[in-house]
Amino acid sequence: MVINSIKRTICVVPIGRVAEIVPKAIAANILGYLHIDTDIAPSLEYPQYAFDESRIQYNAGAILRAFESMPFHNYEKVIGILDLDLFIPIFSYVFGEARQAGKYALVSLYRLQKNLDGSTPSMSLLLERAAKVALHELGHLFNLVHCEDERCLMHFSEGLRDLDNAPFYFCRYCSIYFRDALSIDRTKDQNTRLEKDS
Ligand SMILES: [Zn+2]
Ligand SMILES: [Zn+2]
Numbered sequence: 001m002v003i004n005s006i007k008r009t010i011c012v013v014p015i016g017r018v019a020e021i022v023p024k025a026i027a028a029n030i031l032g033y034l035h036i037d038t039d040i041a042p043s044l045e046y047p048q049y050a051f052d053e054s055r056i057q058y059n060a061g062a063i064l065r066a067f068e069s070m071p072f073h074n075y076e077k078v079i080g081i082l083d084l085d086l087f088i089p090i091f092s093y094v095f096g097e098a099r100q101a102g103k104y105a106l107v108s109l110y111r112l113q114k115n116l117d118g119s120t121p122s123m124s125l126l127l128e129r130a131a132k133v134a135l136h137e138l139g140h141l142f143n144l145v146h147c148e149d150e151r152c153l154m155h156f157s158e159g160l161r162d163l164d165n166a167p168f169y170f171c172r173y174c175s176i177y178f179r180d181a182l183s184i185d186r187t188k189d190q191n192t193r194l195e196k197d198s
Contacts, residue, residue, distance in 0.1 A: 008182075009037045010138070011075040015063070015082040015106075016046035021123070022109060022130055023081050029131040030138065033168075034182070041072075044080070052087070060086040060097040060106055067104045077141045078104050079134055085110045095163065096133040098140035105137035116160055129163055139174070142181040147174050 010030055012023045027038035050062040063080065072078045086094050086108045095112065098105035112129040115121050121129070132153060139154050147154035152171035157163040170178060 008076050009039060009074065011039050011041050011072055011078045013041040013078060013080045014043040015080045016043065016084065018043070018081050018083050018109070022127065025127040026079065026081060026107070026131055026134045029135065033135065034138070034178075036182070039075070047082070047084070050084075055087055056085075057087040057093065058082075058084040060088050060094055060108075063106060064097060064099065064104055067106075068102075072103075076103070077138065079137065080104070080106045081109070081130070081134075082106065083109045083113075095129075095157065096137040098137040100140050100145070101143040102141055105134075105141055107133045107137060111160065112163075125164075128168070129160075132163060132166060132168060139170070139178060142178060144170075144174055144177055144181070147171060149173070 010027075012027045012030075014023050023040045027040055030036055030038050047058060047063050047066065049066065050058040050060075052059050063082075063086075067078065067080055086097065086106065088094055088097060093111055094108070096105060096107045107130060109126070109130055112133070113121065113126055136153050136157075144154050146156045147170075149155060149171040150165070151167050152174055153166055153168070154170060154174045155162070155166060157166055169175075
């Protein structure tokens, strides 16, 4: 008898024009790192409605609200990927945004594709940055809060320097919290391993 037939799947959704490799890389990292299945949905339309003329940026809250009106019934969590400059009122820009313990999150590539010295990062560095932001926002969706440990993906990144310095793993405390959050609806969870190997 199957006690738990709920299949946990996360949907990765490009919004507007996004290079195809980016959602693929994010989906691969979610699967490889968290052992959660992912699907990549067809692109949503460019979110003109979220453009703020005075800031020449896109309102992350408005995009999340639009997102929340779409059910995505078969998915536990949904991550939108876009290539637009996002803001929330208290910050001049954000790399990503998520509702704490919610279903929907956003990851923006806009600020990730230029290094602090103005140079262009390699594709592998860009994809690493995007995956770090996606895993961090996914942490929020599973109700993880910011962590004081600088050697943890849940540490708050104030800018690109912090993001690049952040490791590609969660600290022990956050790993345990994440594993517990993931196991709530699961009977089998032996394969979930979040900690850094060593
Ligand atoms: Zn955060
Ligand atoms: Zn942590």
